Amino acid sequence: MSHIDKEQQSNCCSEEQYNANETTNSCCSGDNRDQINDTSSCCSTAENTRIVQEEYKEVDDEQNVVEYNIRGMDCPSCAVTIEKGLRKTDGIQTVQVNYGTGKMAVGAEDPSIYSTIPKQVRKLGFEAAPVHSNISKETYKIEGMDCGSCAKTIENHLSKNPNVHTVRVNFSTGNMQIEHAINSKDIVKEVRKAGFGAGLVSSEPNNKQADDKKMVLGSATTLSGIFLALGVIASFANLVPSLPMVLYGISILIGGFKPARSAFYAIKSRSLDMNVLMASAAIGAAFIGEWFEGAMVVWLFALGNTLQSRSIERTRDSIRSLMNLTPSEATVKSGNQLIRKAVKEVEINDIIIVKPGEKIPLDGEILTGISSVNQAPITGESLPVEKQLGDTVYAGTVNENGSMEIKVTKLVEDTTIAKIIHLVEEAQEQRAPTQAYVDRFASVYTPIVFVLALSVMVFPPLFGFGTWGGWLYKGLALLVVACPCALVISTPVAIVSAIGNAAKRGVLIKGGTFLEKAGVIQAIAFDKTGTLTEGKPKVTEVITLNENRDELIAIARTIEEYSTHPIAKAITTYAKERDIPAKNGEAFQAIAGKGAQATIDGVQYFAGSPKLFREMDVSLEQIEEQIHALQGTGNTMIVIGTHKNILGIIAVADTIRDITVNSIKTLKEVGMNEMVMLTGDNEETATKIANDIGIDRYFAELLPEDKVSAIKKLQSEGKRVAMVGDGINDAPALATADLGIAMGGAGTDTAMETADIVLMADNLEKLPHTIRLSRRALSIIKQNIWFSVVTKLAALILIFPGFLTLWMAVLSDTGAALIVILNSMRLLRQK
Missing domain, CATH: 3.30.70.100 (Alpha-Beta Plaits)
Structure with a gap:
């Protein structure tokens, strides 16, 4: 196993640039990562930003300028495209676009021009909105x-x-x-x-x-069906010759009122939708005397829409259960009184009381009380979590036993559950690549079949082939078949269902694009510390050479006390537990990826990896055997010493999570090809942990920036790679991977914002379910598309021999759409 060469790292997304990209709409964002070349940097420089800002100032001094926020720019050349496009517009004097800040300044003679800018920018493929406006x-x-x-x-x-x-x-x-x-x-x-x-x-x-409208629609469908049935009975009874036609006509008017109204507005909006096609078919059928066919078309269409609406409503409400989790009121402690308040009126730092069995109304921190809290709505964890003084609790979770006093830390609109709902709704709105492709196909298919239908109605009888009535009937059937409703909804309904299912189980999938990517991932790279392991290492061994044990620990504590690294915390905690105080130190300094240093009593001391001391040419001969022995059992070694001497070593070990081994095993069972571990540990420690967990491959002795290079190496081997990390230190690697998966999102806002998929609980048990769900969603999407296409082709083929009647064409369309919806809804029930 080899150390990844840092020179392979792309210069496009350094960690600092990545963090800046969250506010500058940079090309290094997750959505655009596929567009980034390995060796090119599309991030604008500070110098360019300064020049453009100076240009803004000059423009402002000369004339009235309106500033716009621009969305959709991938690189600086996009800014040039917008500038060139707008400069061609009469009346615009100056245009300056700053890619780095995502802003544009426009100067014009006539103020009325400013209102047209957003539409002109939209024509260029971008979005613009005034910075200061009433929008x-x-x-x-x-x-x-x-x-x-x-x-x-x-x-x-x-x-x-x-x-x-x-x-x-x-x-x-x-x-x-x-x-x-x-x-x-x-x-x-x-x-x-x-x-x-x-x-x-x-x-x-x-x-x-909403219920009243559903009732009206249902009543219209029912009445239309009754008059259709009466018409059929009257035609068999043959008492009054014109009675069936009248009854069919009434059925058409009742059932067809809403489609006809919608068709009118669709034509007015220059949109060729399903209502236009169905209304045309019903009117055409009545025109050629096929009153039964017209009534059947209208009733089947109304019935199909009613059933579709009720089915799709269940899909649309897939996260309503989340929205209803939080109580509307909270018990607030005010002095010695308890007051019931609406959660919207509760402020940060207010004290709320939550009794056993009650739902926690707002995010907060426990001040008094010990209890078990069911966090399943947030994290998907099946077992309650023990909570005590100082622990964080979330709105929507259930206090199972014990009364608690909680200090509110977030307003109702900022709670974790509110963010989850917002992110899920945003994800459900986004179009997946498959959906975009299907929409493009449908936009071409419908006009082509519509023109074909008109041609079938006119040209064959015009040239003496058959009767006008016969070809008009076939043309009407073609109009019905021209509606690609089942095909259009084949993808989005499945994606909405899958994202809703995942959200209820503590997994946030940020959109259809990432759902599809998760289904084709071939390798998963895991950050070791805090992902595969607990992330809370403990000191297992202290070996001294020249100093006594307490002296060595005191020096180590002094060096590590100002570090936030988990290993440093383990050493300081170990010293505190034994009441060993730190010494008076100064000139504290971290050595990236290797250790730390401090000056104590005028002497410079170091605490770090054996590699650090080898680089300083300090001999490790005295402790080489102990180092290898401890590393072989999975310990990480911290050597304490100066520029000249080794004082001793402290062995630290991180425990593997209970759920990790089973999760890795399950991922392999679902067909994941390669499990990869990324760690800063030495080869021996990495080998031991990889063998214990069941990891296929590892990259050891990585500096933080080397993780990006490791991901790129896996991608260069032709694999689609997912990266699993904590969403903070691993941000660049998460962005570089084909799919970024963050753990522990419930406690980290950064994780929720950074990754493409967020596991709300701080463990891997939901990852196999996410992969399974994604793959099943892809499978169902393919089933829906093929079923829709085959149904349309069969209908088209059967029209010309005369086998497909008008009402059968309607049934094939609305029936196919209903089957597609019901097939997609299976994703809601996957466990």
């Missing part, structure tokens, strides 16, 4: 969508409004993300004009109104 970014719940094309209708309609800057509607979640500069009530009115309902997600949900 609101809100999320609305949309009601009445039947399929993905309905979402396009709403987007097209709202995009025409000059006060709407960006709008995105996600059919799977039923949410609309919109940036606008008008009243929220006007947004609701605009959505209503497009034929749908809308309400702010942040406001209290109007369940009664």
Whole structure:
């Protein structure tokens, strides 16, 4: 096993740049890591930033300038693209784009030009929003969508409004993300004009109104079905010749009112959605005298939509159980009184009382009391966790026994459960690569089949092949088949279901892209300390040469007291437990990846790895045997000495987590090809731990920056690599890997923000489930796509021989969509 050469490390994402990228929209972010070349650096320099800032100042002095935030830039050349594109616009005098800060300054003669800037930037492939403006970014719940094309209708309609800057509607979640500069009530009115309902997600949900709408839709479907049945009975009875036609007509009017209304707004918004196609088919059927066919089309379509809506609602509400976890009120201690308050009114540092059996309303720190807390809603842990004085507790978890006084540390909107819900909702909104591909296919497929349907209606009878009525009927059937509803929802519904399932089990998957990546990972690299091991090493052996034992420990404590490294903490804890005080030291200094030093009584002392002393040409001959013996049993060696002499050695060992061995074994069982360990330990220690755990391969004696090189080496071997770490020290490696997985997200905000997937509990037991879930999601997505495509092809083939009737075409479309939804919902139940 070899030490990774540091020279292999890319200069694009140093740790400092990585941390800066979180606020500068840099190309080194996780979404764009695949675009980064190994040897190129796309991070803008401080000098470039200074020059652009000076240019901003000069522009501000000359004229009125409006500043915009720019999203979507991958590298500095994107900034040049925007500048060149906007300079062509009449009236714009100056444009300065700063890639490093993600900002743009525009100077123009006419102030009215500024309102058009966001749309012009959008045409160039980016997003722009004024830094100081009255623009609101809100999320609305949309009601009445039947399929993905309905979402396009709403987007097209709202995009025409000059006060709407960006709008995105996600059919799977039923949410609309919109940036606008008008009243929220006007947004609701605009959505209503497009034929749908809308309400702010942040406001209290109007369940009664939603239930009323469902009841109306259900009643319309039922009435339409009743009149259809009466029409069939009347046609067999043959009492009044025109009665069946009248009954079918009533059935069409009742069941087709909503689709016709939606079709009107879709045409108005220049969107060719399912409602347009179905309404055209029903009207065409009535026009050629096929009243039964028209009524059957409308009723099957209404029935299919009703069933789809109820099924998709279960998927959309996959995280509602999380949202309902936290109580609405808390018992606040005020002096000697206990007051019930809404959680929104509770402030940081307030003292709340939580009795046995109650849910904890807010994140906080225990002041008094000992109890077991069920943290399953946050971490997915099956067993309660013992909590005592000073421990952190989370909103939504359950206090099982013992009363506790808790000091509130986070407001209701900042709690861990609130962040989880926010991250899951954001993840469900993001489009996966497969979904983007399917959407592009559908956008081409529908117009082609629509044109084909019109051609079938007109050209064959025009040239004397068959009757107008016969070809018109086939053309109408083609119109129905032109709707790719099942195909469009084949991917997003599966992704929403999988992400919701994972969230309820303590795993945050940041989006469909990362869900898909997790399903194709071939190797997993683990940071050793704190991931495979407890991360709390203990001193196991102290060997002295020239000094007495207490003197050696005192020197070691003095050197290590100012370090936060786990090994340093182990040594200082060991000294404190034995009441061995530190000496008076000065000139403390850390030696990256090797140890630390301090000056005591005018003498420079070192505490570090044997490698540190070898580099200083200090002989280790006296202790070489002991070092090898202790390293062979999994100990990490800390040598204490000066520039000339060795004083002694302290052996420290980190215990392997109980869950680690079983997790590694399970990952191998699910087909993971290679398990890799990254550690700063020496070869002997790394070998011992790797053998004990069942690791296939390891990289030893790594400095922190070498982890990035190790990941790149694995990738250069053609493997798709996931990196598992704590999300703080391992940030660059997490970003470099194809998939970054952070552990212990419940206690670390950085972990939740850094990684692509977050295991909320501080152990690996959820990782095999995540891999299984991802692979099953990919499998179900493929099943859905193939089923949708084969169904469409079969329908297209059966139309021309005359085997496929109009109502069968509708059944194939709505039925396929319903089957796709139900198939995707299986992911909600995976354990």
